[in-house]
């Protein structure tokens with residue numbers, strides 16, 4: 001049996017996953033599962049999906065060798081460049097797949113939740129491309145810290161709905177998107193942005209994102225050689241770029257590392273529970289109330305994690321670690337200064353872990369490390385400039401980093 | 404308090420020819436919420452649904468969300484609510500409604516114990532589908548507590564039969580595709596679904612979600628055996644914490660049914 005295969009008949013990966021939704025949504029989930037199974041077994045669907053990702057989405061994305069950073073750290077670092085995909089992150093892969101599927105199923109409206117705004121932008125983009133209507137639910141707090149993406153979504157013709165419930169971040173945006181979905185389910189597809197939620201989402205989104213890992217493993221062979229990377233690293237919010245990456249290496253000897261935000265580390269500090277339609281590892285208090293996640297990156301501020309990651313952790317196939325805000329800011333600057341790549345704050349979590357692990361020797365010198373750079377950092381520049389002392393003048397935070 | 408069998412109790416009311424009226428109240432919503440529960444019983448509630456607040460209530464609209472947040476801010480927990488209920492001595496059954504994460508966090512056995520202590524006759528867990536209810540059902544069985552299942556307008560005929568076969572106590576009919584909350588018009592879907600349910604089950608069929616006033620309650624109980632009133636009642640508690648206007652509203656519902 002493949003490590004990252006299909007979930008069982010209940011949509012479970014081991015003990016995790018499932019379909020824990022109100023009865024009103026059971027039919028929609030079933031219909032979506034049937035639709036996805038048919039589409040995914042259809043060569044024509046794959047052809048169309050891949051054609052759009054190539055002619056519109058900019059795939060395949062390259063692998064870049066980080067010569068200066070590698071020299072500094074004594075390990076060989078390669079980046080899978082999802083930041084170069086259209087709209088600036090891996091989110092476009094999933095969204096093109098779901099929008100095509102929605103059309104096939106006769107649903108012409110999309111709703112989506114978003115944290116950093118990348119999935120919202122990708123959804124709005126797919127909707128514009130395919131002539132669909134798009135509504136994006138976004139926490140009021142995130143709207144404040146990701147103004148650029150809010151404007152991009154509006155420019156693309158999407159309606160951005162400010163979510164005022166709960167902590168007003170990603171988890172609450174998911175709640176409100178699901179609530180909206182219940183009442184519009186006949187005409188509307190819920191375009192979920194990560195490998196989470198009720199079955200079939202965790203499986204379906206991983207399949208759409210697995211193009212990252214498939215491409216990377218072929219590219220790796222050409223670029224580096226037959227032996228797989230020693231480490232395959234990706235950041236984990238819900239876990240879609242990580243799942244898509246891992247899918248290409250799960251059968252290989254590579255050590256798989258998922259890096260969560262220290263303030264949202266569901267796999268390190270979570271407890272098994274049920275939220276947003278899935279059984280997974282979830283940050284919660286002793287009474288079972290869901291905790292709010294806190295990190296510098298809106299896209300990783302999620303108290304849960306995709307169920308397949310909980311499973312991969314349980315069977316020890318993947319290891320989950322975390323990076324804190326200051327390590328991430330440092331990695332953000334290092335990648336910019338040494339490699340000319342401004343990473344998304346989410347993606348900088350992966351880099352931050354590699355830098356630390358190389359310095360402590362956890363990654364042996366000379367190892368080959370593949371990191372998925374899930375997105376570009378333009379959306380984060382305003383926020384980071386504030387943290388570093390403002391746009392104008394070289395604030396104290398901008399001197400060359402020494403590490 | 405003394406244990407009451409939910410299904411037997413509701414069926415006897417149905418037999419008397421009176422529509423079943425079940426108000427919903429969020430546990431811990433005010434200091435004297437227990438007093439409101441007692442008042443509801445005195446005013447003729449046939450059973451009372453006690454909501455145990457969850458931080459992420461997926462099927463609830465703004466009113467129940469606000470009520471849940473308030474109760475949580477006041478420190479309400481699964482245990483505190485269920486154990487407070489133990490002080491009551493009512494002649495009608497209580498049904499605990501909550502989300503599955505709270506059951507899992509407590510552990511199904513401990514949750515079932517607390518329900519038993521509180522004299523609860525049944526549970527409603529809207530995000531726990533019948534396919535996944537075995538652990539809870541096993542724990543509840545030991546305390547003779549039943550788990551009530553839900554059907555929705557989107558439920559297929561085949562699945563409706565399956566759910567009706569597994570539900571105990573009554574069959575909770577979600578009247579409208581949407582979250583809890585008041586609606587100006589009674590959704591046609593409520594009556595249609597209640598009719599479909601009545602054709603396949605002898606369980607009492609209660610319609611909840613979206614029933615907002617006397618006229619809607621009268622209309623839907625032409626077909627259904629009864630109604631659950633949630634947001635329309637809770638909104639009045641949020642507006643007037645004394646509960647006076649909520650209870651007055653409930654009385655007028657009772658006299659209409």
Ligand SMILES: Cc1ncc(COP(=O)(O)O)c(C=O)c1O
Nearest residue numbers: 118237238239240241299374375
């Ligand atoms: C650039 C980027 N990377 C990663 C994530 C986290 O999502 P996931 O864990 O599903 O890849 C986001 C989410 O917004 C993102 O924008």
